Each structure stands twice: as structure tokens, then as C-alpha cells.
Amino acid sequence: MRRNHRAGAVAASAAVVALASTACGGAGAASDPGTLTVTDTMSDTSAPIYDEIYAECAADLGVKVRSHHVAGSGLIATVLQQASSDTLPDVLMLDNPDVQQIASSGALSPLTDYGITGDGFPRGVLDAGTYDGELYGIAPVVNTVGLVYDADLLEEAGIEPPTTWGELRDAAARLTTEGRYGIAFSGANTFEGTWQFLPFMWSNGGQEDDLTSPQVTEALDFVNGLVQDGYASASTVNWSQNDVNDQFLAGKAAMMVNGPWNMPSLDAAEGLRYAAVPLPVPEEGDTLAAPLGGEAFTVPRTGDPEKMAQAGAFVGCVTAGENQLAMATGRGAVPSDTEVAAEASAENPVVAAFADTVLTARARTALLGPDWPHAATQIYTAVQLALTGSEPPADALERAARN
Amino acid sequence: MTSTLAAGPARAAAAPDVVATRRRSARSRERLAQWAFLVPAIVYVVVFFGYPIVKNLVMGSQDYSVRTFVSGEAPWVGWANYAEVVSSGIFRTTLVNTALFTLGSIVGQFVIGLLFALFFKRRFPLSNLLRSLLLLPWLLPMIAGTAVWRWILDQDGGVLNETLRSLHLISEPIHWLTSPDVALVAVILVNVWVGIPFNMTLLYSGLQSIPDELYEAGALDGATGWKAFWHITWPNLRAVVSVVLVLGVIYTLKVLDIILGLTGGGPANATQTLATDSYHRSFQEFSFGTGAAVSNILIVVSLVFALVYLRVNRRAVDE
Incomplete structure (x- = not known):
């Protein structure tokens, strides 16, 4: 009876999204002994890299593996549908801000049961996978945002890569010309907009549980100034991070706030010499606190202890050092393990900028846990209110925080 | 029987x-x-x-969250979800936006649809081909349609702004999708474009069913042009008009894809309607209880119009 009730609930509430995913949700359902099922959110280009690693790890464990790649946007609907029908896969990849949500529902098992402790991983990475003091998810590779710039343009103008807000503003002003903005970033009304504002907010000492504080207001004031003074496009409020990268590639922005996952497309661009530095901080000597991104591997409670143990060992293998390096170089990311990250940084100075940032990066859910999505909505609403000129930053934050 | x-x-x-x-x-x-x-x-x-x-x-009366999907427990909270929704700062905005969006879309779709229907009533070479071309917006997948519109409405270098500028109608680019004052207008414009075929098709078939003799007899009494429209066309079209309008309202109230594709409810909630707010609460914040509460409010509003439709329909049949 209860099962029926729950299955029906999904049909009704998740109808829109789930319809698409139920059709392919069957992959995790069949429980074949000796075969581990994995659901991840890898795109067509990254999936082969992951599949190869899965195959190697499965061979080591003497099991077979069947992977199932879904679009990131449809993952939660799939997971909820699977959770209600007890068809969760043996290994599940989740975007790190969702780990706490799903862990709080009781669908995941603690990774410490399988001997995974996350030694050598920066605190931010572990925070992102931790709920109620237990580690539920572990990300082999992570990402964050930094300042990517056109090295030729900066050299021509005789500008050193900025390290403080003052220098960033100055550089953006000097690099703005007819038909080109000094800087591009995303202020979209999605969690991407929130994600891009966080490094400014956090580095200035602002916190997501007190959005009307002077520190948050100052940060929004700074970002807003870039748009209001014309150093960044007013279209910022409609740009996803992909759009931002497109603007940069098209030469319509001299610098951009963006992440390492753009490296493959930036490398492929002809005639572009780009470089990256950690995002500037308010004053010299301040510590940069950027948000931590990346997908974590989890082991759902499937009710089969033997398979869960195999899945735990599998996750331990997939997230191990050498595999981190393969994933990071293949996808444009930073290996989670600090030592492996140093190895990757030595090879590529762009990775080094992001790897440095990761060391002090924060998990979005570290402070608020499952309540994070609500705060994230308030943050991008405030950013939008300010950047569109609807309200001055202080009022924008106050109005958004009331919602 | x-x-x-x-x-x-x-x-x-x-x-x-x-x-x-x-x-x-x-x-x-x-x-x-x-x-x-x-x-x-x-x-x-x-x-x-x-x-x-x-x-x-x-x-709508349960604390229905991610947890519910796993444990099956959804504690009963009575009217708490509705209280939370109604007292939230965004509720007034979504209500006003829903009303403006519906009203603006319906007026635009209906007037333009009617003009097209009247236009195509006069037979002329290629009129059938042109009329079927006008159905295109209806056939286009909405997400593809909105992607093209985003490109048209882009403020820096979008086709619309470039055209207006080259015609010297504007000096500064209009921030179609990025200004909170204009975005709702832009979204309405696109929805009008989507709705024209529906209005035109129904009104056109309504016009077809008005016998030509009425116009011939009217012409003898001096009712031509505007007078013929007002005294012959409009009264005979009334039943179809009410059906088109009421169905239009119900369809427009629940529009989600166009808004999500164009602005996602932004900038700064300027295009957030009851439908998008419900979607956001359920599938972005995973607060299915309050999301259901919002959509229940939407259902009640639609129901009112559905009842109006049934009444209008019955009267049309009686007549």
C-alpha cells in the first residue's frame, strides 16, 4: 500500500520532468548479481573517459559494471523516481550541492562503512559530501571559478593580472572599448548566477545566512558597479556561464569569471592566448573563498549489503589518485586530492590557478545544508534586482531576503 | 432509451x-x-x-519534500503551505504578472487573429498557402521557438534592436529580456505570436459559417464595410468569440515553457507567474508541498474560467 502511494505521488508531482526520465529509469532497476549499476551525469564527451575507469575498477573487483548517463538537469527527478520505487543504482553520481538533500532523505549510506575517509582531500570537498557529520559523497575531481583573461590584450594594455577588487575594476575599465567589454560574468536568475556571485560575497566576509549584512551589500555594490559603469554588459543578467564563455571566445570580453571546464573549448579556439588567475579579493592579503563545484559519487541504500560493499569498494577505486588525474585532464577539472592536484598544476599553469582556489574553496551547502536552495534563490534574486537597476544593492538584498 | x-x-x-x-x-x-x-x-x-x-x-496540505520520496512520509500541515505562499514577498508579483501576462496575451492574440481571419476571408491568390504558413508558430517546438526569440530580442546585436535602430526608431538599444520593466512585454509579445494561429483558425472557421446571403441582404440596406462587420459579422461570430477567449485564458494562465525558455522568470522575477513559481518551488527548491499549493491556486483560477466557458457554451447551444 505504502509503495503504491509513493509511486503514485511521483506520477503526480514529478509528472513533467519524470515522464522523460521514467522511460530510461529502468536501467538501474534490474538487479543482476555480479553487475554494478552506475548512474552519472557525464556528457557524450566525458562519458568514455569515465566508462574506461569504471571498467578497470570493476575488473579489479571481479564484477561487471553497467553505466547509465543522464542529463544533469533531469538527474534529481530520476533519483526521486528511483528512490520511491526502490530502483536506485548501486553507485549514484550527484552534483555536490544535492548530496545533503538526498542524504537527508535517508537514501544514501555513509561512505565510512566502506573505509572511504577522504584523507588528503581539502576540507571544502569533504564538507560538500558530508551531512550530519557523516561522509556520504566523495568527488574525485572538483572545480571552481577563477578569472580567465586574454593574455595578449592585457599585455598590450600593460596590465598585470588583477589580484584585488580595485585592480580588477581598473583593469576592466581600461580594457573596455567600443564593441568589447572589460569583463564578462553570469548574473543569471539560476543557481549559476548565485555560484558566480559567491566568491565576491564570501571573500568579503559575507554569509548566506545573513544576506543583509554590510559585507554582502559591499560585494553586491562592487559587482553591480562593473555593470552600471559599463565595464560589463547589461546582458549579464541573462547569461549562463556557457554564454559568458561564448562572449569571451567571440572577443566581446577581455576577461571572464568562469571555470576550468571551459579549458577544452578555450584550447580549441584559434589565435587565443588565454591564462587564468584566482579571482581577486577585496584587499591585498584577504583570503579568497570561492564556491566548490563537482560531482560526488555516492552509494545508495539498495537493501543488498553485499552489493553495497562492492559499490563502496568501486567508489573507492574510481575516486583514487591516478583516476582523478585522467578525469581532470579529460574534462577540464582539478583533482580533489591535494597531491594529485599539485601534479596536475605543475603540468598546466591554468589548472594551477584553479587548484590554488580549490584549497580554500567552500561547499555551498556547508552552512545551510538542505536549506541551501532557498538561500541560493534569494541570492540570485538580489543580484538580478541590483544588476537590472531595479533596486540599489542594499534594498535588493533586503527585498530578496524577505522572500 | x-x-x-x-x-x-x-x-x-x-x-x-x-x-x-x-x-x-x-x-x-x-x-x-x-x-x-x-x-x-x-x-x-x-x-x-x-x-x-x-x-x-x-x-498542497502536506510537508512534501525530497524525504517523502524515500520514507513515504508526508506530514499533514493543513493550510501552512498556503499561508507561506500567500505571505511570501513574491506572491503579489506573480499574481499581478499572471494577470498582466494573460490579459496582454489574449488581447494581442485575439485582435491580430481576428484581423488575419477577416483578411483571409477575402479570397486572393495564394491565400490558402499564406494561411497555412501562419500556422507555423503552432507547429514549432516551443523550446526551439524561444531559443530563436532570445536571439532576436538580444539587446546587443539582436535582430529586433538592429532593425529598430536602422529605422531610426530608437537610439539606445531596448533591453527586451534584461530590463525588469520591459521583459514582461517581450514575453507577452512572443506569446501573442504563438497564440495567433489558434485565434485565427477558430475565428476563420467561424467566419466561414456566416452565410453570404446575410452580407448581400445587408449591402442592399446600405450595410457595408465597418457597418457590415458590426451588425452582421460580430453578432454571428459572438459564440465563437467567447469560446476562443475563454479557452485562450485557460491556455495562457498555465503557460510555462515560453517563460522558462525566454527569461526563466527573471530578470528579478519580472516575468515570474503562478505557473513558473510553482515549477520553481517544486523542481528547483524541492518544496513540493508549497509548489502544489501554488498550482492549486492556479487550478482554482482556471476552474472559474472553465465554468464561464461551460456557461457560455451552453448559452451558445441554446441560441
Whole structure:
């Protein structure tokens, strides 16, 4: 009876999204002994890299593996549908801000049961996978945002890569010309907009549980100034991070706030010499606190202890050092393990900028846990209110925080 | 009905027992056949309309979250979700936006649709081809349509701004999708574009059913042009008009894809409607309870218009 009730609930509430995913949700359902099922959110280009690693790890464990790649946007609907029908896969990849949500529902098992402790991983990475003091998810590779710039343009103008807000503003002003903005970033009304504002907010000492504080207001004031003074496009409020990268590639922005996952497309661009530095901080000597991104591997409670143990060992293998390096170089990311990250940084100075940032990066859910999505909505609403000129930053934050 | 009438005289005439049995089995077979026709329809309505609506009503009064999907527990919270929704700062904005969006879309779609219908009533070379071309927005997948519109409406280098600028109608680019003051207008514009085929098609078929003799007789009495429209076309079209308008309102109230594709409810909630807010609460914040509460409010509003539709329809039939 209860099962029926729950299955029906999904049909009704998740109808829109789930319809698409139920059709392919069957992959995790069949429980074949000796075969581990994995659901991840890898795109067509990254999936082969992951599949190869899965195959190697499965061979080591003497099991077979069947992977199932879904679009990131449809993952939660799939997971909820699977959770209600007890068809969760043996290994599940989740975007790190969702780990706490799903862990709080009781669908995941603690990774410490399988001997995974996350030694050598920066605190931010572990925070992102931790709920109620237990580690539920572990990300082999992570990402964050930094300042990517056109090295030729900066050299021509005789500008050193900025390290403080003052220098960033100055550089953006000097690099703005007819038909080109000094800087591009995303202020979209999605969690991407929130994600891009966080490094400014956090580095200035602002916190997501007190959005009307002077520190948050100052940060929004700074970002807003870039748009209001014309150093960044007013279209910022409609740009996803992909759009931002497109603007940069098209030469319509001299610098951009963006992440390492753009490296493959930036490398492929002809005639572009780009470089990256950690995002500037308010004053010299301040510590940069950027948000931590990346997908974590989890082991759902499937009710089969033997398979869960195999899945735990599998996750331990997939997230191990050498595999981190393969994933990071293949996808444009930073290996989670600090030592492996140093190895990757030595090879590529762009990775080094992001790897440095990761060391002090924060998990979005570290402070608020499952309540994070609500705060994230308030943050991008405030950013939008300010950047569109609807309200001055202080009022924008106050109005958004009331919602 | 007719079968019982036909059976009437037979009862009086025939030998009692045999006929009665035969009749009884015939009747029960008929009853069975009646049910066989009814059951699929009943099952369909209950499964695909009744259950989701009842479920949605119940969810609106439950603390229904991610946890519910795993544990199956959704604590009853009574009116708390509605209280939270109504008292949230965004509720007034979504209500006003929904009203403006619906009103603006309907007026635009209807007026332009009617003009096109009247235009195509005069037969001219290629009129059928042109009329079918106008159906295109209807055939286009909405997400593809909105992607193209985003490109058209882009403020730096979008086709619309470039055209307006080259015609010297504007000096500064209009921030179609990025200014909170203009975004709702832009979204309405696109929805008008989407709705024109629907309005035109229905109104055109309405016009076709007005007999030409009426116009000929009117012309003899001096009713031509505008007068003919006002005294002949409009009164004869009224029944179709009310159906088009009421259906239009119901369709527009629930529009989600166009807004999500164009602005995602932004900038700064300027295009957030009840439908997008419900979607956001359920599928972005995973607060399915409050999301259901918002959509229940939307259902009630739609229901009011559905009742209006039924009334209008009945009156049209009576006439």
C-alpha cells in the first residue's frame, strides 16, 4: 500500500520532468548479481573517459559494471523516481550541492562503512559530501571559478593580472572599448548566477545566512558597479556561464569569471592566448573563498549489503589518485586530492590557478545544508534586482531576503 | 432509451416466460455493453484527471519534500503551505504578472487573429498557402521557438534592436529580456505570436459559417464595410468569440515553457507567474508541498474560467 502511494505521488508531482526520465529509469532497476549499476551525469564527451575507469575498477573487483548517463538537469527527478520505487543504482553520481538533500532523505549510506575517509582531500570537498557529520559523497575531481583573461590584450594594455577588487575594476575599465567589454560574468536568475556571485560575497566576509549584512551589500555594490559603469554588459543578467564563455571566445570580453571546464573549448579556439588567475579579493592579503563545484559519487541504500560493499569498494577505486588525474585532464577539472592536484598544476599553469582556489574553496551547502536552495534563490534574486537597476544593492538584498 | 420503447409493445403480445428470459438476458447484455463503453472513459478520467488533481490538492496540505520520496512520509500541515505562499514577498508579483501576462496575451492574440481571419476571408491568390504558413508558430517546438526569440530580442546585436535602430526608431538599444520593466512585454509579445494561429483558425472557421446571403441582404440596406462587420459579422461570430477567449485564458494562465525558455522568470522575477513559481518551488527548491499549493491556486483560477466557458457554451447551444 505504502509503495503504491509513493509511486503514485511521483506520477503526480514529478509528472513533467519524470515522464522523460521514467522511460530510461529502468536501467538501474534490474538487479543482476555480479553487475554494478552506475548512474552519472557525464556528457557524450566525458562519458568514455569515465566508462574506461569504471571498467578497470570493476575488473579489479571481479564484477561487471553497467553505466547509465543522464542529463544533469533531469538527474534529481530520476533519483526521486528511483528512490520511491526502490530502483536506485548501486553507485549514484550527484552534483555536490544535492548530496545533503538526498542524504537527508535517508537514501544514501555513509561512505565510512566502506573505509572511504577522504584523507588528503581539502576540507571544502569533504564538507560538500558530508551531512550530519557523516561522509556520504566523495568527488574525485572538483572545480571552481577563477578569472580567465586574454593574455595578449592585457599585455598590450600593460596590465598585470588583477589580484584585488580595485585592480580588477581598473583593469576592466581600461580594457573596455567600443564593441568589447572589460569583463564578462553570469548574473543569471539560476543557481549559476548565485555560484558566480559567491566568491565576491564570501571573500568579503559575507554569509548566506545573513544576506543583509554590510559585507554582502559591499560585494553586491562592487559587482553591480562593473555593470552600471559599463565595464560589463547589461546582458549579464541573462547569461549562463556557457554564454559568458561564448562572449569571451567571440572577443566581446577581455576577461571572464568562469571555470576550468571551459579549458577544452578555450584550447580549441584559434589565435587565443588565454591564462587564468584566482579571482581577486577585496584587499591585498584577504583570503579568497570561492564556491566548490563537482560531482560526488555516492552509494545508495539498495537493501543488498553485499552489493553495497562492492559499490563502496568501486567508489573507492574510481575516486583514487591516478583516476582523478585522467578525469581532470579529460574534462577540464582539478583533482580533489591535494597531491594529485599539485601534479596536475605543475603540468598546466591554468589548472594551477584553479587548484590554488580549490584549497580554500567552500561547499555551498556547508552552512545551510538542505536549506541551501532557498538561500541560493534569494541570492540570485538580489543580484538580478541590483544588476537590472531595479533596486540599489542594499534594498535588493533586503527585498530578496524577505522572500 | 429507444430500445426500451421498442420493447414495450412486445411485452404485451408475446408468451410470458420465454420472452421474459430472453428479454432479461438481452437487457443484461445491453447493460454490459453500456458499461463496456463507459468503463474505459471512467477509468481514463479517474486515472488521468481525478487522481492527479486529488493528489495535488492533498499535497498542497502536506510537508512534501525530497524525504517523502524515500520514507513515504508526508506530514499533514493543513493550510501552512498556503499561508507561506500567500505571505511570501513574491506572491503579489506573480499574481499581478499572471494577470498582466494573460490579459496582454489574449488581447494581442485575439485582435491580430481576428484581423488575419477577416483578411483571409477575402479570397486572393495564394491565400490558402499564406494561411497555412501562419500556422507555423503552432507547429514549432516551443523550446526551439524561444531559443530563436532570445536571439532576436538580444539587446546587443539582436535582430529586433538592429532593425529598430536602422529605422531610426530608437537610439539606445531596448533591453527586451534584461530590463525588469520591459521583459514582461517581450514575453507577452512572443506569446501573442504563438497564440495567433489558434485565434485565427477558430475565428476563420467561424467566419466561414456566416452565410453570404446575410452580407448581400445587408449591402442592399446600405450595410457595408465597418457597418457590415458590426451588425452582421460580430453578432454571428459572438459564440465563437467567447469560446476562443475563454479557452485562450485557460491556455495562457498555465503557460510555462515560453517563460522558462525566454527569461526563466527573471530578470528579478519580472516575468515570474503562478505557473513558473510553482515549477520553481517544486523542481528547483524541492518544496513540493508549497509548489502544489501554488498550482492549486492556479487550478482554482482556471476552474472559474472553465465554468464561464461551460456557461457560455451552453448559452451558445441554446441560441
